[in-house]
Amino acid sequence: MRLIASAGWMLALSLPGALAQAQAAPSAAELAALRAEIAALRESYETRLQALDARLRAAEAAAGVRAPASSAQAAAMPSPAGGAPTGTAPAATPAPAVPAPATPTTVAAGQANTFNPAISLILSGTAAHTSQDPATYQITGFALPPDAEAGPGARSFSLGESELRLSANVDPWWRGEASIALEADNSVSIEEAFVQTTALGNGFTAKAGRYLLGVGYLNSQHAHTWDFGDAPLAYQAMLGGQLNDDGVQLVWVAPTELFVELGAEVGRGQNFPGSDSSRNGAGRASLALHVGGDVGASHSWRAGISYLHAKASDQALTQLDTDDNTIDSVFSGRTDLTVLDAVWKWAPDGNATRTNFKLQGEWMRSSRRGTLAYDTAGVNLFGDYSQASSGWYLQAIYQFVPRWRVGARSERLDPGAVTYVGPTLLDADGYHPRKNTLMVDFSASEFSRLRLQYARDQARQGFTDNQWQLQYQMSLGAHGAHGF
Amino acid sequence: MKTHKFFAACVTMSFVVLATPAHAALRVLACEPEWGALAQELAGPLVDVSVATTALQDPHQIQARPSLIARARNADLLVCTGAELEVGWLPVLLQQSGIAKIQAGQPAHFAAADFVHKLEVPTQVDRSLGDVHAAGNPHIQTDPRNIALVAHALTARLQQIDGANAAAYAQRATDFQQRWQQALTRWHAKAAPLRGTAVASQHKAFSYLYDWLGVKEVAVLEPKPGVEPSVSHLQQVLASLKVQPARMVLYAAYQDGRPSEWLQKNAGVPAVKLPFTVGGDDASKDLFALFDDTVDRMLAAMGSVK
Numbered sequence: 001m002r003l004i005a006s007a008g009w010m011l012a013l014s015l016p017g018a019l020a021q022a023q024a025a026p027s028a029a030e031l032a033a034l035r036a037e038i039a040a041l042r043e044s045y046e047t048r049l050q051a052l053d054a055r056l057r058a059a060e061a062a063a064g065v066r067a068p069a070s071s072a073q074a075a076a077m078p079s080p081a082g083g084a085p086t087g088t089a090p091a092a093t094p095a096p097a098v099p100a101p102a103t104p105t106t107v108a109a110g111q112a113n114t115f116n117p118a119i120s121l122i123l124s125g126t127a128a129h130t131s132q133d134p135a136t137y138q139i140t141g142f143a144l145p146p147d148a149e150a151g152p153g154a155r156s157f158s159l160g161e162s163e164l165r166l167s168a169n170v171d172p173w174w175r176g177e178a179s180i181a182l183e184a185d186n187s188v189s190i191e192e193a194f195v196q197t198t199a200l201g202n203g204f205t206a207k208a209g210r211y212l213l214g215v216g217y218l219n220s221q222h223a224h225t226w227d228f229g230d231a232p233l234a235y236q237a238m239l240g241g242q243l244n245d246d247g248v249q250l251v252w253v254a255p256t257e258l259f260v261e262l263g264a265e266v267g268r269g270q271n272f273p274g275s276d277s278s279r280n281g282a283g284r285a286s287l288a289l290h291v292g293g294d295v296g297a298s299h300s301w302r303a304g305i306s307y308l309h310a311k312a313s314d315q316a317l318t319q320l321d322t323d324d325n326t327i328d329s330v331f332s333g334r335t336d337l338t339v340l341d342a343v344w345k346w347a348p349d350g351n352a353t354r355t356n357f358k359l360q361g362e363w364m365r366s367s368r369r370g371t372l373a374y375d376t377a378g379v380n381l382f383g384d385y386s387q388a389s390s391g392w393y394l395q396a397i398y399q400f401v402p403r404w405r406v407g408a409r410s411e412r413l414d415p416g417a418v419t420y421v422g423p424t425l426l427d428a429d430g431y432h433p434r435k436n437t438l439m440v441d442f443s444a445s446e447f448s449r450l451r452l453q454y455a456r457d458q459a460r461q462g463f464t465d466n467q468w469q470l471q472y473q474m475s476l477g478a479h480g481a482h483g484f
Numbered sequence: 485m486k487t488h489k490f491f492a493a494c495v496t497m498s499f500v501v502l503a504t505p506a507h508a509a510l511r512v513l514a515c516e517p518e519w520g521a522l523a524q525e526l527a528g529p530l531v532d533v534s535v536a537t538t539a540l541q542d543p544h545q546i547q548a549r550p551s552l553i554a555r556a557r558n559a560d561l562l563v564c565t566g567a568e569l570e571v572g573w574l575p576v577l578l579q580q581s582g583i584a585k586i587q588a589g590q591p592a593h594f595a596a597a598d599f600v601h602k603l604e605v606p607t608q609v610d611r612s613l614g615d616v617h618a619a620g621n622p623h624i625q626t627d628p629r630n631i632a633l634v635a636h637a638l639t640a641r642l643q644q645i646d647g648a649n650a651a652a653y654a655q656r657a658t659d660f661q662q663r664w665q666q667a668l669t670r671w672h673a674k675a676a677p678l679r680g681t682a683v684a685s686q687h688k689a690f691s692y693l694y695d696w697l698g699v700k701e702v703a704v705l706e707p708k709p710g711v712e713p714s715v716s717h718l719q720q721v722l723a724s725l726k727v728q729p730a731r732m733v734l735y736a737a738y739q740d741g742r743p744s745e746w747l748q749k750n751a752g753v754p755a756v757k758l759p760f761t762v763g764g765d766d767a768s769k770d771l772f773a774l775f776d777d778t779v780d781r782m783l784a785a786m787g788s789v790k
Contacts, residue, residue, distance in 0.1 A: 039672060044665060050601075050633055175579075199584035203557050253557045253582050259550035261580075292550025297538055300549045345547070349540040352547065354740055402712055402740075445710070446545075446572070447611060476611070479568075481575040484549050 117168035117176075118478035122224045124160030125472055128152060132465040136324050140461040141415025141428030142237040142389065143317035143329055145272045149241030152230065152457070152467045159184040160471070163191065163224065165480070173199045179222065191222075191244060203253040210246045214263045214288050215306035216362050217341035219243055224473050225482055227358070227397045229453050233411050233435055234391035238337060238366040240272030243308075245284055259292040259302070273335035273366065274310030284310045292484070297350040302484055303342040310335045312370070319425045322462075327425055328377055331385070333370010339363070343484070354402055361394040374424050383421030390414050395437075403444065409437040413459075433459040448474045510646050513555050513586075515564035515574065516543055518625040519596060519634075521762040521771045523563055525660050526639055530649050534559075539764035542738050543569055544615065544710065548576035556581035559592075561645055563638065566595025567602060569622035591644055597622055599637040600630045603691045614708025625761060627692035628671065628775050632664050667772055675779045677786060682728065684721070684753065686713070686735035686744050689760065693778070702728045705743045713743045718750075725751050732756050732785040737764035754785045 130152050137151030144150055161184070167177035178193040194209030214220045218235065219242055231241050247267020254260035269283025270276040277283065286309065292302030315331045340363045347356035365388065372385035393411035400406065415428035435458060441451035450472050457465040510531045514520035520535035527533075534555050537546055543565070546552075556562070556577040564570055578587055585592045602620030609618045624630045639657040643650040675697050683694070684703040687710075694701050703721050705713045713721075725747075732754045735744045744755035758778050759768035767777040 039676065044669060046629065050629055196579070198579075198587055200582060201584040203582040205580070205582040251580075251582065253553060253580065255558055257554060257558075259554035261550075261553075290550070293554070294549060294551040297540075300547070300551060302550045345549075350538060351541045351545075351738055353542045353545050353738075445611075445615075479571045481548065481572050483576055483580075484547055 115168070117166040120165045120475055120477035120480055122161075122163040122165070122222075123472075123474050123476070124162070124224060125158065126153065126160055126229065127157050127470045128155050129468040130155055130465055131467075132460075132463055136320060136460075136463075137465070138320045138460040139233060139237045139413065139433050140431050140459065141413070141426060141433065143319045143327075143331075143426060144237070145240060145275075145316060146318050148236070148272055149231065150236040152455070152465070152469070154184075160473070161223070163222070165478075167478075169198065170195065173197060203255060205251045205253075207249040207251075208247075210244055211249065212242065212244045213265060213286060213308070214249065214251070215243070215286050215308050215337075216339040216364070217302075217304070217343055217360060218362070221483065224475070227395065227405075227407050227441075228409055228437055228439055229451060229469050229471050230455075232362070232391075232393035232395075232409070233413055233433060233459055234362065234364045234393055237391060237413055237433075238273065238364050238389065243271055245269060245271055245274075247282070247284065257293075259290070261288075261290045263288040263290075269310045269312075272315070273308075273312065273337065273368070275312040275315035277311075277313045279311075284308070298348055299344065299346050300350075300484070301342070301344045304340070306339040306341070308335075308337040308339070310337070321425060327375045329424075330373040330376060331368070331370060332372075333368060333385070336367045338365045345484075352399070354399075356399045358397045359395075361392065363390070363392040365390040372420065372424075374420070374422070379422070381420070381422045381424070384419070386419045387416055387426060389416040391433075403442055405441050405443075407437075407439045407441075409435075409439075411435050411437075428461070431461045433461075435459060447476070448472070510642070511558055511560045513559035513562050515562070515570050516625070517762040518631070518771065518774070519563040519565070519638075521774075522631065522635060522638060523561075523642075525771060526635060526656055527642055527653065528656060530642075530646065530652060531561075539759060539761045539768070540738050544572065546570070546573045548573045548580070552577050553580045556586065557583055559583070559586055561592045561594065561641070562586045563594045563596065565597050565622050565624065567597035567619040567622035567624070568617045569597075591641065594638060594641050596630075596634040596638070597624055600624050600627075600633050603695060604688070614706070615710025621688060621691045623689045623760075624692055626690050626778075627696040628664070628668055628771075629696060630692060631771060632661065632668075635660060635664070663772070667775065671775055671779050675783070678779075678782055681732075681786065682730045684725065684730040684733040684747065686733065686739055686741075689736050689739075690734055690758070693758075697779075697782075699782075702730050703733075705733070705747065715746075718743060718746055722747065722751050725753065729753075732782065734758055734782075736760035756781050756785045758782075 134151050134153065134155060139150060162182040164180045164182065165178070167175065169175045174195050175198050176195045179191040181189045181191045183189065190210055192211050194207050194211045196207045197205055200206060212220045218226060218231070219239065223231070223242060235241060245267040247265055249263060249265040251261060251263040254262070265286045266282040267284045268276070274284045286307060288304060288306040290302055290304035292300070294300045311334055313332045317329045317331055319327045319329070321327055341361070343358065343360040345356065345358045348354070367388045369386045371383065374381040391411065391413035393409055395407060395409035397405055397407040411434065413433040415426070418424060418427045420426070435455055437453060437455040439451055439453040441449055443449045451470070453469045453471070455467040457467055509529070510527065512523045512527070512531045512533045514523055514533060514535045516537055517535050517539050520533045523531055523533050536552050536555065537543055564574060584590070587593060597619065602624070605620035606616050606618065609616050635657065639653050642653045646653070679698040680700065682700045682702045684705065685701055686705045688704055688706070691701070693699070703724055705718065705721055707713060707717045730753055733744045733747050734756050735741050736758055737760050741755060741757055747753055748755040757765070758781060759765045759774055762768055762770060762774050764774070765777060768774040
């Protein structure tokens with residue numbers, strides 16, 4: 001390399017020099033012209049040297065050897081590997097060598113941690129003020145498992161979920177990812193832990209393990225990426241907050257201009273609306289179809305329909321009566337859930353950095369059929385039971401200046417009519433739980449967010465809960481890439 | 485007005501794409517407009533080029549939109565910058581596309597930054613330093629010499645993936661490199677007055693351009709990469725410019741020009757909007773026009789043109 005470089009410099013310097021000597025008294029204009037010529041030659045040689053250097057590196061990569069940097073011959077020789085018929089290139093131009101697949105040039109070789117997975121940690125915390133005691137939170141007309149994530153959470157200061165996330169490629173065919181939730185009460189839960197194919201091809205991706213189900217819009221997103229601090233009422237009442245499960249998933253993206261994605265999942269069905277049992281087969285199955293695209297440079301959208309079927313046996317459910325006494329029930333049967341979701345995003349010229357707008361909504365219908373043992377510690381009724389409930393939310397988020405966003409969410413549930421042997425608290429008597437939420441958030445960078453949220457929550461008949469939440473959500477470590 | 489024009493162009497483009505009959509052309513998805521333009525130069529009718537972002541979008545901050553997943557799904561070759569520029573969105577496209585051949589490390593995943601010498605490679609990375617890239621400054625396309633290097637590597641990659649047309653790619657590469665060398669000589673002569681000029685930048689987006697032109701960066705408006713300049717920080721920059729004056733302040737087409745305009749108003753330093761990539765302004769229709777226009781705009785700010 002150095003050989004070529006010095007030859008190039010000599011040529012570059014001697015040529016104009018010879019020209020200069022040939023003239024007796026160069027004028028100022030001629031001198032300027034010569035200087036320009038030297039500069040142009042220097043430029044040209046620099047570029048060609050860089051090009052040769054790139055070819056050398058490409059050739060080395062293809063040959064799998066690291067030749068000494070001064071080896072000019074290696075640069076001039078086309079790579080023997082690669083297979084492309086570079087020999088057919090016209091002789092006038094250097095036939096570009098075929099490089100091996102791109103390899104990152106900045107890997108620190110030989111270190112024990114070179115292959116460590118990407119690690120990120122989400123830190124969050126809340127200061128909350130609610131006008132009703134969170135312990136008496138209730139969504140009228142819905143019975144939920146004792147561990148369901150419903151309500152505004154604890155009052156006062158509390159640590160949110162700290163989420164540890166690790167991900168890496170396993171080998172050329174698989175990647176793995178785990179999200180471990182470290183709860184404020186010092187317990188640990190596995191939110192996600194799955195392996196996923198990277199090389200099935202033809203638009204197919206398969207996943208196995210525990211993962212957030214791909215139904216609806218919000219469910220598959222990690223809670224820290226949500227625009228509000230809590231899940232919509234419909235998610236709380238019909239999916240127990242956010243639904244994850246152990247199972248397998250197959251997703252196929254169609255080879256079309258329009259984004260068309262079909263997903264099918266089967267799994268254990270251990271979480272509400274399903275429940276764990278000792279059966280061999282799958283307790284839960286779901287299908288999802290999503291389509292999406294752009295309208296011009298400024299608008300993009302996605303819409304979908306999902307269906308979930310889950311089995312429950314001896315599923316423990318609780319409710320509160322008007323005197324805040326716990327009513328325990330046990331449900332066995334099937335749940336069929338349909339979700340319609342849509343999101344539309346706008347950013348001027350597609351540049352969301354300054355201002356952007358997002359409108360999203362989901363509608364859910366849950367049909368439960370089976371047997372119910374109602375108020376097992378009290379009236380203890382038993383009989384066939386069916387209930388079809390529905391609910392929706394609609395929310396809008398507007399970033400009006402860089403880093404600042406405001407948002408509003410409105411939602412409503414219809415517990416629906418109940419068919420049962422006797423009167424129960426599941427029958428809401430026409431009451432529609434509802435909630436309206438406002439928020440403003442500030443993100444100093446894409447890694448930190450401070451949010452103030454106010455909700456007027458009328459989920460429980462006869463009670464209005466004014467909920468204030470001040471939250472922080474920050475992520476440190478690897479740069480996560482978020483979905484649409 | 486400009487938005488409408490752009491909108492109309494996009495609609496027209498999508499009709500053109502829809503109307504194009506299916507043929508065996510290599511489908512190239514370029515992450516940024518400069519690589520789309522380069523693929524077009526090097527492969528012409530042999531490829532169908534689709535560009536994931538426009539010159540008016542911040543390439544750091546792109547959403548993994550459904551339309552992009554669909555385009556990644558249909559791509560035969562991905563041409564991106566690399567060097568972590570697309571770290572916030574490309575991994576989602578790769579994961580969700582379900583296409584093995586465009587995954588990182590495969591021949592159909594071309595990262596341009598692998599083939600150039602990168603500037604500003606940090607010795608220390610920490611998020612308190614702002615939006616730093618461990619692999620170095622990723623805005624390599626602002627130096628036309630880098631374009632020549634990437635063109636060599638991309639031609640080789642096209643030949644590897646589409647061996648049947650290897651000779652045609654070689655021929656087109658020869659033609660392009662010849663025209664590019666001529667253009668380099670022309671730009672070099674034309675930009676001679678810029679050599680040694682002191683400038684300020686809004687974002688550290690032009691380090692390669694300065695390296696090429698021999699321009700000296702004496703101030704950056706962003707306190708840290710990717711952090712919006714506050715008024716108090718701009719005051720500090722203003723004070724530093726009194727000691728070490730700059731001839732102009734440069735910002736990219738996708739950026740909010742207000743900090744630069746503030747400086748123009750308060751320090752009398754002309755604010756220059758550079759196209760940054762192909763399509764950044766009306767003149768920058770291709771790679772040649774991009775550098776013609778970039779040099780013209782800087783010279784105009786120097787007051788040495790017309």
